[in-house]
Amino acid sequence: MEKTFDVVALGELLIDFTQNGLSEQGNPLFEANPGGAPCNVLAMLQKLSHRTAFIGKVGSDGFGAQLRQTAKEAGIGVDHLLNDPTVHTTLAIVHTEPGGDRDFSFYRDPGADMMLREEELPRSLLESCRIFHFGTLSMTHPGVRAATKTAVRIAKDAGALISFDPNLRPPLWTSLEEARTQMEWGMGVCDILKISDNEVEFFTGETDYPVGAKKLMEQFPGIRLLNVTCGADGSFSFCSGSQVYVPSFKLGGTIETTGAGDTFCACVLHDVLKNGVDARSPESLTGMLRFANAAAYLVTTKKGAIRSMPEPADVEAILARP
Numbered sequence: 001m002e003k004t005f006d007v008v009a010l011g012e013l014l015i016d017f018t019q020n021g022l023s024e025q026g027n028p029l030f031e032a033n034p035g036g037a038p039c040n041v042l043a044m045l046q047k048l049s050h051r052t053a054f055i056g057k058v059g060s061d062g063f064g065a066q067l068r069q070t071a072k073e074a075g076i077g078v079d080h081l082l083n084d085p086t087v088h089t090t091l092a093i094v095h096t097e098p099g100g101d102r103d104f105s106f107y108r109d110p111g112a113d114m115m116l117r118e119e120e121l122p123r124s125l126l127e128s129c130r131i132f133h134f135g136t137l138s139m140t141h142p143g144v145r146a147a148t149k150t151a152v153r154i155a156k157d158a159g160a161l162i163s164f165d166p167n168l169r170p171p172l173w174t175s176l177e178e179a180r181t182q183m184e185w186g187m188g189v190c191d192i193l194k195i196s197d198n199e200v201e202f203f204t205g206e207t208d209y210p211v212g213a214k215k216l217m218e219q220f221p222g223i224r225l226l227n228v229t230c231g232a233d234g235s236f237s238f239c240s241g242s243q244v245y246v247p248s249f250k251l252g253g254t255i256e257t258t259g260a261g262d263t264f265c266a267c268v269l270h271d272v273l274k275n276g277v278d279a280r281s282p283e284s285l286t287g288m289l290r291f292a293n294a295a296a297y298l299v300t301t302k303k304g305a306i307r308s309m310p311e312p313a314d315v316e317a318i319l320a321r322p
Helices: 037-047 061-073 144-157 176-189 196-206 209-219 260-275 283-300 313-320
Strands: 005-011 016-021 028-035 053-058 079-084 089-098 103-105 127-135 160-166 192-196 226-229 235-239 242-246
Touching: 005 037, 005 144, 005 260, 016 061, 028 037, 028 061, 028 192, 028 260, 037 053, 037 127, 037 260, 053 061, 053 176, 061 079, 061 196, 079 144, 127 226, 144 160, 160 260, 192 196, 192 283, 196 209, 196 226, 209 235, 209 260, 226 260, 226 313, 242 283, 260 283, 260 313, 283 313
Parallel strands: 005 053, 005 127, 016 089, 053 079, 127 160, 160 192, 192 226
Antiparallel strands: 016 028, 089 103, 226 235, 235 242
């Protein structure tokens, strides 16, 4: 089948309520920012001129309508974004800590994103993408987990590269052991893995991230490109026996880190679509990480994610600095 989409993603589309000052009475004010890791990735890929589509569910409510419109305005294909008639759109309260890191509180028991089922999957769309991207928030409960795993199988059987970002959110799991089990499944089927430093430590027990990455590639030999994000400390890439490290851009102005990892992930997929996933030289991996780090930095200077993705020209301007 002709590959008419560059990247298709499945998972959560939700509202991130991010604190934005205080009221006259001293109460916190929260801004309703459209978000959800898989769709954040697609939003940045759209900025980079790729054709994308999203598979998921929102509620038949005002927030669901806002999310659909936001994704549509970003250029993301939403023909297979479904509305659940009874379960509300998932909400997340994002508490920003000093330095920009975040703590999440979720309103998702249940949430509409959990309600996607296998029989609702668009097989033809899954068979028509070059890359299929997913995370673990669509694997926290049995029904949507089955849908996710079936979607991966359909896309993989049709020749798509599989991209996986664990995006571990402990409050959403009944046990961290179950989270580990589903992360293990994802790493066992993916070609491209984006994983954060704290997730490497969670899964391998290693705080020496190159050592942890080596353990992951030995345990999961199907991984062809592995990238570790370390927040303000930069990122690592491991591919075809090469290992590179690129520091982050510390130019000031960071407000919060929502969407930084997703922006990074999108830039990596952009590079893979252009340059392939195998036999990458250290120089090509370094260029990939520099672009991804610069884009991730820029998204931290704004609130939210989908509507805050940087323009390619702004990324290039960062890279051109002496």
